[in-house]
Amino acid sequence: MATTETADRTNGEATGGCPDDLAYDVFARNCPSRDTLKHITDRWGSLTLGALLDGTFRFNELRRRVDGVSEKMLSQTLHALERDGLVHREAQQTNPPRVDYALTPLGHQVARQLRALIDLVEDRMPQVLQARERYDAEHTAR
Amino acid sequence: MATTETADRTNGEATGGCPDDLAYDVFARNCPSRDTLKHITDRWGSLTLGALLDGTFRFNELRRRVDGVSEKMLSQTLHALERDGLVHREAQQTNPPRVDYALTPLGHQVARQLRALIDLVEDRMPQVLQARERYDAEHTAR
């Protein structure tokens, strides 16, 4: 079991704590908060949380909303987020099966912070693109 | 040139825009905002921006603050962030050389959003760890 998590678990996920076990400092390696931050900010993690801010969705609905995610990665991402207590999974024992994913209260708090970041980035993209042009211009001739 | 960026460029960085080129929707693939979000939320990107919120730092000072980052990855990360207009690089032509890195105004806005997320995660880690235990308990016996 937990097959799709292999990569995740073999990764870091140090069960040991931070130097000071009261503070969870992401800047220290071997701190579990770094792993959680990674789950959240990961390519698919961030987009999945962002998508779930809009409501409750079924597996394939999510796949469509998070453009480009594969079945495997969405599944893996959802498991990690569920394990961290950010996503709630509700399966109805019907045929065909129906599974709904939603944010937990904690997940909602996180997702809102994340969304604020995403909105900021989207809003400032013109500045970013402009900065890139400047940078590239200076570094190609140089 | 741009040697360390190879991976980055070969990646996505689609110069084409989003379907609608006025909105930069991270949920759509091939949208440049997704790349920028990646730079920001990347393992080292997030930590580097977070570290720079505390002030201006030299290369090796940053290396020490962002525990575990290699020279190569820090260099690469800083270049990406500088290119996106989030980090300002100021080199003094002295011997030994001295280079200072600081956030741009835009970088500051982004970093503050990011920091809010990081603080939230660190603050809620006990809940996360508790959720993990519950999850693991339910899924190992099962």
Place this chain on the structure above:
DNA sequence: CGGTATCCTGCGCGATACTG
């Protein structure tokens, strides 16, 4: 529909060595 099991590949990233 809602996944899991497997296989395979590219590139993320660390280690090491070298430069100005």
Place this chain on the structure above:
DNA sequence: CAGTATCGCGCAGGATACCG
């Protein structure tokens, strides 16, 4: 000190096939 150059490994993650 502040990087770049190069090599190599390992995992992220896509493609495909299969299952309840």
